[in-house]
Amino acid sequence: MATATFPKKPADHINAKPVEYAPHDLEVKSYLPEIFRGVGVSMKHFFENTREIVRGKLPDPVLDRYDDGITTISYPEQKRPYPERFRGVHRLTTRTDGSMRCVACLCCSTACPAQCIYIEAGEYPPGDKRRGYEKYPVKFVVDELRCIFCGYCVEACPCDAIRMDTGMHAVPYDSRDQFIYDRDLLLSFEGRDGSHVTANARHEPGDPTHPGLTREHSH
Amino acid sequence: MTATLLLATIVKILIMVMFVLNLAAILTWADRRQSSMIQDRVGPNRAVIKIFGKELRLAGLLHPLADGLKFFTKEDFMPPNADRLLFTLAPIMAMGMVFTLVATIPFGDTICLHQFRLFPDFWHVHTGPHGELLDGVERWGTCAADSRNGYAPLELVVAPLGVGILYVFAMSGQGIIGAAIAGWSSDNKFSLMGALRAASQMVSYEVTLGMSLVGAMMIYGTVRLDDMVRWQQEHAWGIFVQPLAFFLFFAAAVAENKRIPFDLPEAESELVSGYFTEYAGMKFGMFYFAEYAEVVTGSMLLVTIFLGGWALPFFHRDGLLVQFGDTTLLRVAIPHVFVTLLGVLAFFGKVIVVCWIQVFVRWSLPRFRYDQLMKLGWRLLLPASLANILVTGVVWLAVDKAGSAASDGLRIAADVTQAVVAMAMTYLIGRGVVGMFGTVTHERNIIGTSAGIAARRGGTKTEPMQA
Numbered sequence: 001m002a003t004a005t006f007p008k009k010p011a012d013h014i015n016a017k018p019v020e021y022a023p024h025d026l027e028v029k030s031y032l033p034e035i036f037r038g039v040g041v042s043m044k045h046f047f048e049n050t051r052e053i054v055r056g057k058l059p060d061p062v063l064d065r066y067d068d069g070i071t072t073i074s075y076p077e078q079k080r081p082y083p084e085r086f087r088g089v090h091r092l093t094t095r096t097d098g099s100m101r102c103v104a105c106l107c108c109s110t111a112c113p114a115q116c117i118y119i120e121a122g123e124y125p126p127g128d129k130r131r132g133y134e135k136y137p138v139k140f141v142v143d144e145l146r147c148i149f150c151g152y153c154v155e156a157c158p159c160d161a162i163r164m165d166t167g168m169h170a171v172p173y174d175s176r177d178q179f180i181y182d183r184d185l186l187l188s189f190e191g192r193d194g195s196h197v198t199a200n201a202r203h204e205p206g207d208p209t210h211p212g213l214t215r216e217h218s219h
Numbered sequence: 220m221t222a223t224l225l226l227a228t229i230v231k232i233l234i235m236v237m238f239v240l241n242l243a244a245i246l247t248w249a250d251r252r253q254s255s256m257i258q259d260r261v262g263p264n265r266a267v268i269k270i271f272g273k274e275l276r277l278a279g280l281l282h283p284l285a286d287g288l289k290f291f292t293k294e295d296f297m298p299p300n301a302d303r304l305l306f307t308l309a310p311i312m313a314m315g316m317v318f319t320l321v322a323t324i325p326f327g328d329t330i331c332l333h334q335f336r337l338f339p340d341f342w343h344v345h346t347g348p349h350g351e352l353l354d355g356v357e358r359w360g361t362c363a364a365d366s367r368n369g370y371a372p373l374e375l376v377v378a379p380l381g382v383g384i385l386y387v388f389a390m391s392g393q394g395i396i397g398a399a400i401a402g403w404s405s406d407n408k409f410s411l412m413g414a415l416r417a418a419s420q421m422v423s424y425e426v427t428l429g430m431s432l433v434g435a436m437m438i439y440g441t442v443r444l445d446d447m448v449r450w451q452q453e454h455a456w457g458i459f460v461q462p463l464a465f466f467l468f469f470a471a472a473v474a475e476n477k478r479i480p481f482d483l484p485e486a487e488s489e490l491v492s493g494y495f496t497e498y499a500g501m502k503f504g505m506f507y508f509a510e511y512a513e514v515v516t517g518s519m520l521l522v523t524i525f526l527g528g529w530a531l532p533f534f535h536r537d538g539l540l541v542q543f544g545d546t547t548l549l550r551v552a553i554p555h556v557f558v559t560l561l562g563v564l565a566f567f568g569k570v571i572v573v574c575w576i577q578v579f580v581r582w583s584l585p586r587f588r589y590d591q592l593m594k595l596g597w598r599l600l601l602p603a604s605l606a607n608i609l610v611t612g613v614v615w616l617a618v619d620k621a622g623s624a625a626s627d628g629l630r631i632a633a634d635v636t637q638a639v640v641a642m643a644m645t646y647l648i649g650r651g652v653v654g655m656f657g658t659v660t661h662e663r664n665i666i667g668t669s670a671g672i673a674a675r676r677g678g679t680k681t682e683p684m685q686a
Contacts, residue, residue, distance in 0.1 A: 029599075032466065038583040039576075042257045046579070047654060049256045057659040062673040064661040072261045077681050084668040192672075 084192075087149045087164040090142050090181070091189035094196045100187060101161035101202060103134040111156035116146035132215075133205055140183035144170050160200045167192045224373070231377050235321045238567060243511035244283045246574055250511075252279055253575070254582045290504035298406050298497050305404035310498065310505035313397030317512040320390040323383055324519045325445040327375030327529050327563040328536060330556055375529075375563065376445055383443040384436070387520060388429055391475060394513065395421045398477075398484060401506070402494035413493025416589070417477060417484035423596040424474040424481075430604035431467035434611035435460070435524055448528030452535065455633035456640060457525035463607050465525045467600055472517040473580065474596070476510060480584040483592060518573035526569055529562030532641040543638075544631040 022028050049070055052058050059065070061073045062080055073080055082088065093101050104121035122138035124131040147170075153162050166189045173179060190196060203209045248263070255262025263279035275281075297306055380386050395418050402414020436442055438460055439450045451457055458465045474481035485493030495506040522528060533541050538553040587595065618625050665674050673679050 035580075035584065039579050042579050042583045045259060046253060046256045047651075049259060051655055051657070052659055053256075054655065055659065057661075059661045060673075060678050062670050062679045063663055063665055065670075066664045066666075067661050068259065069661070070259050070261055073679065074261065074681070078679050080679070081669045081672040081676070084672070 082167050082169075086167060087151045087154075088166045089144065089168045089170055089189065090147075090153070090162055090164050090186055091166050091191065091196075092140065092183065092186040093161055093163055093191075093198045094187065095202055095204075096197060098196075100136065100183075101159050101198075102137050102140060103159055103161070104137040104140075105135075105158065107156040107158060108153035108162055111152045113150060113152065114146045114148045116143040117141070117153060118143075129205075137183060140186060142181045142186060143179060144181055145176060145179040159202070160198050162186075163191065163198065165191045227373055228377065231375065232322075235324070235326065235377055236318060238570075239318065239321055239512050239515050242515045242571065242574065243508055244287075245280075246511040246514060246578070247283050247286065247507070248280055249575065250578055250581070251282065253578045257579070257582050287504070290501045293500035295502065296497075296499040300406040301497065302404035302406075305400045306497075307502075309397050309401035309404060310495075310502045310509070311397075313394060313401070313509040314505045314512070316390050316393040316397065317509050317516055320387055320516050321519065322378040323376065323380050323386050323444060324516070324523055325374070325376035325379075325448060325528065326566045328445075328449075328555070328559045330373040330375065330559050374445070375559070379443075379445065381443060383441070383445075383447075384432065384524075385442055387444075388425070391428075391516075392425055394475070394509075395425075397509070398494050401498070405494070405497040407497050409490045409492075410494050410496045413484045413486075413490045413496070416490075417494055420477070420481065420483060420592060420596075421475055423593060424471045424600070427467055427596060427600040427604050428471040428475060430601065431464040431471060431607065432524060433604075434464050434607045437608070437611055437615060444523050444528075447524055448530055451527045452530035454630075455636040456527040456530070459633075459636040461525065461607070461611070463603060465521075467604050467607070468525065469521060470595075470600060472521060473577065474592075476513045476517055478510070478514065478577070479581045480587050481592060482586060483589055486586060514574055514577055515570065518570045518577065521573055522566065522569045526573070527640075528569075529559075529566040531561065531565045532637040532644075534558055534561065541638075543634045544627065 027033050045068075048068070052069055059067045059069045059071050061071045061078065065071045095101055104119055106119055106121070109115070109117035109119050118139065118141040119137050120139035121135045123135055130136075149164070151164055154164055168189070170179070187196070191198070201209075203211060205212070205214045252262045254260075263282045264276050266276070266279065266281035266285045268275045268281055297303065398417035398421070399414045402410040402412075402417070405411070435447070435457055439447045439457075441447060441450070447457075454460075477484050483493075484490075485495070487493075490496070495503055498506060533539055536555050536558060538558065539549065539551040540547070541549040618629065663674075665671055
């Protein structure tokens with residue numbers, strides 16, 4: 001049984017840094033010089049900010065944000081643009097003729113860990129030049145409430161048909177069904193550059209750059 | 220004449236009460252807006268009123284209005300075990316005392332009303348051979364020979380009490396009762412603790428508050444507030460005569476108002492909200508409002524006793540007189556009514572400036588610890604105020620013994636202080652105006668792709684609010 005000693009023995013060494021206190025001289029004890037200095041700093045900020053606000057020359061909250069002065073972003077009116085690699089709301093890209101690039105291969109919905117993509121594939125009508133080469137999505141639904149914005153769908157897509165470069169965040173709605181984005185809505189979103197296409201060119205059957213088989217060279 | 224005086228009294232009460240009420244409301248705005256300017260924030264600007272399809276925000280000035288509306292529409296909550304009578308009485312006491320206090324504070328010099336004409340002949344100035352006014356008014360706030368010349372005095376103070384400053388102390392002492400019974404009746408430990416702190420703090424600082432003024436009373440030779448101002452007008456402002464007492468009184472007044480750095484009774488990090496934790500709606504609003512009204516009345520007292528009240532440098536009752544000792548540099552006779560009106564504006568302007576400085580003090584200093592507060596009050600401020608009384612007495616006697624040479628020297632020194640005040644006011648106003656036109660430069664610092672995108676768009680765009 002351990003014997004308790006009292007008073008407690010002090011520790012051999014104390015693992016701490018001694019704090020440096022302000023010297024207790026008259027200047028510190030009389031409070032006033034330090035108070036004047038503090039109020040002076042307050043006044044400097046007050047007058048500078050008041051001048052900038054009165055003259056309408058406040059610093060730009062994004063571009064001058066490391067400056068002194070008011071760099072508040074007044075949110076709903078002012079928005080900080082998202083970084084370039086920001087994964088925003090999805091969009092479906094189009095070809096140069098305006099038709100959708102998606103071929104309903106189900107790669108994205110397979111890759112999706114949250115299982116928020118639902119695709120119903122459909123055959124192009126007889127006579128269409130794409131019939132037999134590829135399908136198209138009759139339904140393409142993304143549940144933005146389920147989506148975890150991991151970006152796997154974008155990586156999985158072989159056709160660069162789904163992208164997350166809209167630069168928009170998911171918007172709040174009143175009800176859940178408004179978060180179900182369907183094909184036409186996804187097609188209507190623009191990329192950050194304002195276009196519906198992507199920078200990756202698509203090589204259609206019949207183009208000289210087309211790498212695969214065509215009807216004429218199928219055997 | 221009685222009816223005129225009655226009407227004049229009502230007008231004077233309205234002027235004082237409206238000024239305190241409105242300045243207190245504006246101070247709640249100034250407290251928020253000024254703190255945001257100090258701390259590089261935007262501050263309140265979301266209260267909007269729509270007039271003819273235009274949105275008016277007025278830099279957040281509508282927030283006090285919105286606060287008032289909110290106070291009146293909130294539930295009048297009372298804790299179940301609270302003392303109903305005292306709980307209701309406390310905010311009334313806290314607020315009522317502040318407004319009874321302003322009754323003795325003079326906001327202008329005495330106006331001599333003409334007994335037979337409603338509007339005296341203001342524009343015509345009768346001057347004597349040395350440029351002095353021959354209008355039946357004298358320097359020392361009196362009107363010469365009432366019945367003969369037909370002048371009746373109209374004092375610009377609601378209640379011209381002979382006890383003056385003693386009444387002010389009596390009334391400001393009642394503020395403790397409001398805070399104490401608010402905490403006691405709330406049936407809440409935090410409230411009680413806040414009330415205890417409030418009571419002990421206010422009692423401690425009341426002593427310094429009174430003692431710091433004794434020196435001033437000795438020099439002015441009066442306890443009447445209007446005579447104090449007249450002394451300062453004739454000689455020098457109180458801040459030059461009693462510089463130590465000025466700071467002591469300022470500190471004690473801030474402590475009496477229970478504002479940062481002395482806001483221990485309502486220290487929100489320790490006591491939720493102190494003695495008015497349990498109050499809601501307009502009852503809370505009355506405490507909140509009483510605090511700001513106390514700031515205004517405290518500033519009024521400070522201005523009256525130390526900053527010359529309605530006095531402006533070199534302005535006397537009979538006009539502008541720039542004089543150093545016996546050398547007169549400039550003499551312009553002005554009817555006393557205009558000087559008085561200028562003085563009224565000066566008084567209210569000075570009060571606003573002192574309130575503005577108090578907001579700076581509030582947002583610059585950290586809160587004292589409780590033992591520091593008591594140490595400061597009893598071991599520093601109180602001995603300093605007692606020493607001030609002693610030194611004042613010794614100097615007073617020494618000057619009295621030294622004869623006419625010393626008093627003549629002091630006379631010139633007093634005139635020099637008037638010149639100093641005039642030059643300082645001119646410099647500060649000029650500096651402010653010049654400072655507004657200085658160049659504003661900002662250093663572009665584009666870091667990160669989002670800033671790059673914003674730069675390509677030509678800066679952060681402000682778009683109209685959607686939905």
